[in-house]
Amino acid sequence: MSVMVARKKVVRKWEKLPGRNTFCCDGRIMMARQKGIFYLTLFLILGTCALFFAFECRYLAVQLSPAIPVFAAVLFLFAMATLLRTSFSDPGVIPRALPDEAAFIEMEIEATNGTVPQGQRPPPRIKNFQINNQIVKLKYCYTCKIFRPPRASHCSICDNCVERFDHHCPWVGNCVGKRNYRYFYLFILSLSLLTIYIFTFNIVYVALKSLKIGFLNTLKETPGTYPSTVQRGCSQSLTVLTVLEVLICFFTLWSVVGLTGFHTFLVALNQTTNEDIKGSWTGKNRVQNPYSHGNIVKNCCEVLCGPLPPSVLDRRGILQQEESTAQEESCPRGSSTQEPPAAKGPGGQAEESSAQQKDGSVPHLSAVPAPSLSNAEMPEEKQLTSGELPVPPQDAGQAEH
Numbered sequence: 460m461s462v463m464v465a466r467k468k469v470v471r472k473w474e475k476l477p478g479r480n481t482f483c484c485d486g487r488i489m490m491a492r493q494k495g496i497f498y499l500t501l502f503l504i505l506g507t508c509a510l511f512f513a514f515e516c517r518y519l520a521v522q523l524s525p526a527i528p529v530f531a532a533v534l535f536l537f538a539m540a541t542l543l544r545t546s547f548s549d550p551g552v553i554p555r556a557l558p559d560e561a562a563f564i565e566m567e568i569e570a571t572n573g574t575v576p577q578g579q580r581p582p583p584r585i586k587n588f589q590i591n592n593q594i595v596k597l598k599y600c601y602t603c604k605i606f607r608p609p610r611a612s613h614c615s616i617c618d619n620c621v622e623r624f625d626h627h628c629p630w631v632g633n634c635v636g637k638r639n640y641r642y643f644y645l646f647i648l649s650l651s652l653l654t655i656y657i658f659t660f661n662i663v664y665v666a667l668k669s670l671k672i673g674f675l676n677t678l679k680e681t682p683g684t685y686p687s688t689v690q691r692g693c694s695q696s697l698t699v700l701t702v703l704e705v706l707i708c709f710f711t712l713w714s715v716v717g718l719t720g721f722h723t724f725l726v727a728l729n730q731t732t733n734e735d736i737k738g739s740w741t742g743k744n745r746v747q748n749p750y751s752h753g754n755i756v757k758n759c760c761e762v763l764c765g766p767l768p769p770s771v772l773d774r775r776g777i778l779q780q781e782e783s784t785a786q787e788e789s790c791p792r793g794s795s796t797q798e799p800p801a802a803k804g805p806g807g808q809a810e811e812s813s814a815q816q817k818d819g820s821v822p823h824l825s826a827v828p829a830p831s832l833s834n835a836e837m838p839e840e841k842q843l844t845s846g847e848l849p850v851p852p853q854d855a856g857q858a859e860h
Contacts, residue, residue: 473774477555478619486774488547490632491617497546497632504542504650507707508535510700511657515664522667527660534653541646542631549770550636551622553603553611561604568599593749610750612733626732635732638770641763644722651712651719658708729758 473486481490490497508531516528556564568584584599586606597606600613603620607613612624614634623637635643725735729751734740740748752758 470778471774472772472776472778475778476772476774478552479617480619482774489549489774490546491627491634493616493629494632496629500542500630503707503711504535504538507657507704508653510704511661514700515661515704518667519660519664523663531653531656531660534649534656538646538649538653541642541649544642545635545639545646546631546633548633548639548642549772549774550634550640551624551638551768551770552617552634552636552772553605553608553620553622554771555602555620556604564604564606591749593747595749610731610734623731624733638767641767644719644726644763647715647719647722651716654708654711654715658705658712661705661708726759726762727755729762 471486473482473489476482479492481492481494482488483490511531512528516531519527584606586597588595588597588609590609595609597609599606600620602613602618605620607620608622610623611620613620614624614627616627617634619634621634621636623640625635625640625643627634628643631643631646633639722732725732728748730740730748734748740746752761
């Protein structure tokens with residue numbers, strides 16, 4: 460017969476998380492949906508380093524020292540590792556309130572603010588919190604239905620509240636927050652050193668070649684030019700390679716080094732980019748930063764070397780959803796389970812019941828008849844005295860079935 464069987468389908472929590480994020484590798488990788496500029500970042504770093512390792516490094520390793528490509532490789536690997544760690548990690552997203560939690564918060568707000576007359580603007584939803592003898596305001600997020608923790612903010616691109624929100628960086632394809640800020644800082648620091656390194660040794664390469672064969676001939680004998688192509692007069696088409704490396708490093712140098720200096724200043728003050736842009740601690744009221752220790756070393760240690768909190772999203776947690784599926788199962792004849800008449804074969808219970816109906820007798824509905832007990836065979840608490848009526852038990856219907 461056909462039996463409905465409940466089959467549980469395993470669903471991970473990252474599949475049901477709100478917000479505009481992209482997940483890969485079964486929720487292990489978390490990024491923003493806008494990843495175009497992140498791919499451009501990878502292309503510029505990989506392309507520039509590939510040209511440097513393929514051409515200039517071979518000449519410099521022979522003429523100067525074999526340690527030049529080794530140190531460049533260390534900087535390159537460290538920059539790529541910190542970039543991927545920043546891009547693929549949870550920046551500190553705060554989960555949204557569940558319906559019951561949101562309803563409870565609404566009740567608290569209504570109890571605090573009271574009934575607002577119609578036509579009047581309700582008061583702002585703000586809670587005051589004291590940190591180091593300084594009053595900090597906790598703002599209510601209408602999207603996440605929570606009061607945001609201190610220094611948290613809602614990212615309009617990822618549509619999530621991020622703890623210790625710094626900024627959304629399209630170059631890394633992710634928000635920068637409490638859980639990945641240190642890796643972002645190490646990335647821009649190592650990228651600055653790598654850019655300075657490649658730019659400097661490109662200049663050294665051109666200077667060494669110019670001392671031997673002259674500056675114009677050095678430009679003609681750019682990396683990637685073979686002797687056969689030089690003889691054919693095609694070397695001018697490949698002079699772009701060295702110039703391209705120098706130009707990329709030159710323009711990247713100012714932007715990346717300037718960004719590194721700005722974030723070094725923020726780390727020394729224990730301040731975020733969001734707080735600096737809004738002027739949270741340098742406004743007209745001259746409120747001091749309650750998170751600063753007043754010491755550059757302590758601030759740097761807290762931001763870059765402090766304990767890293769775990770993710771509160773539980774992206775790979777399991778959600779179970781039941782799906783009912785019909786399966787055909789054959790039951791042996793003579794079992795106590797009541798079966799429909801159509802499932803019986805010829806000569807079965809269906810023919811017997813029809814024969815009894817023709818004779819005018821009522822068919823018995825129960826599969827197993829209930830045994831009748833005499834008054835003597837009943838237990839002591841069940842025996843009836845003379846003149847006493849039997850009282851049916853409360854769960855008599857359940858006992859019959």
